[in-house]
Amino acid sequence: MYKKLTRIIPNCLECGDKIHYGRADKKFCSEECKSKYYNELGKVSRTYRRRVLSSISRNYEILDQLICSGIDNISLVDIMTLGFVPGIMTSHSRIRGRDECACFDIKYYMTESRIYSIMKIRNVSLPLQDF
Numbered sequence: 001m002y003k004k005l006t007r008i009i010p011n012c013l014e015c016g017d018k019i020h021y022g023r024a025d026k027k028f029c030s031e032e033c034k035s036k037y038y039n040e041l042g043k044v045s046r047t048y049r050r051r052v053l054s055s056i057s058r059n060y061e062i063l064d065q066l067i068c069s070g071i072d073n074i075s076l077v078d079i080m081t082l083g084f085v086p087g088i089m090t091s092h093s094r095i096r097g098r099d100e101c102a103c104f105d106i107k108y109y110m111t112e113s114r115i116y117s118i119m120k121i122r123n124v125s126l127p128l129q130d131f
C-alpha cells in the first residue's frame with residue numbers, strides 16, 4: 001500500500017502561474033513578481049493607516065466642536081451624519097457595564113444608539129515613553 005508521492009505545484013502569489021521549479025514552499029515565480037506583491041502589500045497597509053489616522057482626526061474635531069457648542073450627548077445617527085466613525089478611537093474600556101471610549105484627551109461613553117458624557121479629560125497623564 002504505497003502511495004505515489006506527487007509534488008504539489010504551487011502557484012505564484014502575484015501572477016498565479018504554476019511554479020515548476022525550486023523549493024516546494026516557493027511563493028513566487030520570479031523576483032519581479034515577488035517585489036510587485038510586497039510593494040502592493042505595503043501600499044495597502046499605508047493606505048489603511050492613512051485612513052485610520054484621518055478618521056481619528058475627524059472624530060476628534062467633531063467631538064471638540066460638540067464640546068465647544070455645549071453638547072455632551074448626541075445620537076449615533078446624528079454624529080455619524082457629521083462624519084464620525086464610531087469604531088475608531090484611541091482607547092476603550094468597559095467600566096461597570098459601560099463602554100468608556102476616548103479620542104486623545106476627549107472621553108465619552110457609547111451605547112448602540114448614543115454617545116454621551118462627552119468631555120475633555122483634565123490632567124491627561126501620558127503612559128508614553130520619553131524619547
Ligand SMILES: [Zn+2]
Nearest residue numbers: 012015029033
Ligand atoms: Zn509570478
